[in-house]
Amino acid sequence: VSPPDVRSVPRFGHGSRVPGWDEAADLSKPPAVVPDPETTPVPPQLREQIVAAMAKYDDRRSAAIPALHAAQEVHGWCSPEAIEQVAAVMQVTPAYLTSVATFYDMLETQPKPRHDVYVCTNISCSLRGADEFFEAMEEAAADSIDVNVRSFECLGACDIAPMASVDGEYVGPLVPADAVKIVQDIHAGAPVLQAKQLRYRPCVDPGVSGGADEFGPPPPDTPRADTAGLGPEDVAADRFGPPAPIEVPVEEPQPEPAADEKPDPEPGSRDAPDHPPRNSP
């Protein structure tokens, strides 16, 4: 048996890929109901985004994925609080949204570092060295608290294999040495590996452009392909941006220790979050 494969999907109790299925429900409490919109505070911009998304469909529940995405951007992950807020605006139960959030790979139900690096490790990429790159990437990001390195299923860019999606930007073909540069670019807030971005890659079909074996950095006058000539005001409301920094669950304030009690041996230790981010050292 090969050593436990850290690249596979996270498993929870009994090897299930659905978290919480084996946790007994608290039968002493009634199930969570649709939150009262009057008493649930929702950031105004988030509310606006969810309402706009709901208006696009014949059934408001169709907006579940865009709404959870928007909430993830605000809260950093689909935290119970985030789900509560979406449920209040959409008028559905938190359980319904949790069922959706746990199904999709891009919606996170545990705290995660802010920047996503999805490394494709599917067939075409692994044939060209994706597994080596993934190891290098994990190593390069090991000390960064805000870089979330995940192996991902086929991202649909096998022409630049091995490749990765860094906060939605496709880059490739990658060599292990690129991993450090990716982390540096993320920290610098710069475009990631601009010379290897898919958006500038010409079509390889020789009948189209004379073929393109190599592609380098874009010439300075290359129009950016993602705006279609429209200004920023035309970008629709549900465009997914990077998620917010990790949101640490708020702890109940501890009661003042009685005068005769010894002080806490490790001050600050109880402030640690219940779920440390995956990459925290």
Added chain:
Amino acid sequence: MKKLLFDRIDEPGLNTLEVYERRGGYESLRRALSMEPDAVLKEISESGLRGRGGAGFRTGQKASFLPHGDMEKYLVCNADESEPGTFKDRELLQKNPHMLVEGIIITSYAVAIHKAYIYIRGEYALQADIVEAAIAEAEAAGLLGERILGSDHSLKLVLHRGAGAYICGEETGLLDSLEGKRGNPRLKPPFPAIEGLYHGPTLINNVETLATVPAIIRLGGEEYAEIGTETSAGTKLVSVSGDVRRPGNYEVELGTPSREIIYELAGGPEEGRQVKFWFPGGSSSPILTADDVDLAYDFDTMAKAGSMLGSGAIIVVDDSHSVLEVAMKLAKFYAHESCGKCVPCREGTNWTVKMLQRIESGEATPMDLDIMASVQEQIIGNCLCVLGDSMAMPVGSMIAKFREELEAEIEAARERADTGQAEDVIPVGVADEHAGPIPVH
């Protein structure tokens, strides 16, 4: 060969309405709107166009299944391109989104649909932005919305982003996901053409299929049907990846010899390497070997050879890789992506991974291959959708075609285990927390 889909695809600004129209874009729409809807549908049927998403069903016939009459009908464009090895739609969406929008408007006119959705996978962030901008441009120019170009036809087009799930590329899983649920496939029948999105009749087509429609209207169905072979009309985008020198998308006429695609266009494997086997239609298609490279690349030839054209994604594996390695990647992928609704798929994919791990750890005997092959047979045709089949068919074909190599692999692993060279052997019966649940007897 004249390119239909990739015609000057790298022209700067082609994703804008201005450049697209300057090149004759939306002319097909104007022409279609001047025809009767039935005549447009007839052109699509006559073209012989077959679905480009994987199943290869005749597009015209599928559209004709939709009931007539005034009711809430939907057109859904499947842009959830997640089949491993497939990336053709990505290039179209990114570089020529208006061709897709035009195809959607024409198709909706032909079958009297007034509401359309594009379901794009969440990972395609850049492409989604581009398509969204294209829709906004088309709306501003009166090409979408009420009374398109002064005709009686109206269409509302909405882009919907997914959030990362392979199963949502399956048409009924996609519909559930679009309704805001977990993307579990539905029981068929009723087929989506009768009861689909929000219980309304729904026509679901792939990006490439819909993007071909403007070319069909421009050329006329009969002329389009002359391209390609008799039963596989037209041109096809082929995504070639894996062990080739020039991976990428190529537009070829259906019926082109596979050798030409793999060796001439994509450059074949690296110097000194040989093609060992290849997937002709994405990772779901049964593998073909180096002996099959002279087959014509079209729907029927691939089916006759025991495989399928699928989504048109050729993955080439050269002789530096073992069959076991590829089978393992494949099985793990499908085990991850199985939605868990049907038992044969949920359990079959999981157990196939475990049996392959037994081979690696030296615990397997050649009999395991027979058990594995029988597991694959029991998955096929026994689930609501074909996700399980998508693992069972290629893995089954690997066992059938490379049995000797797998047996040698079993022997070698056993010897390694006997001499204590195997690393980190997890004793049998101990939970590997990443491998799945321990069976309870």
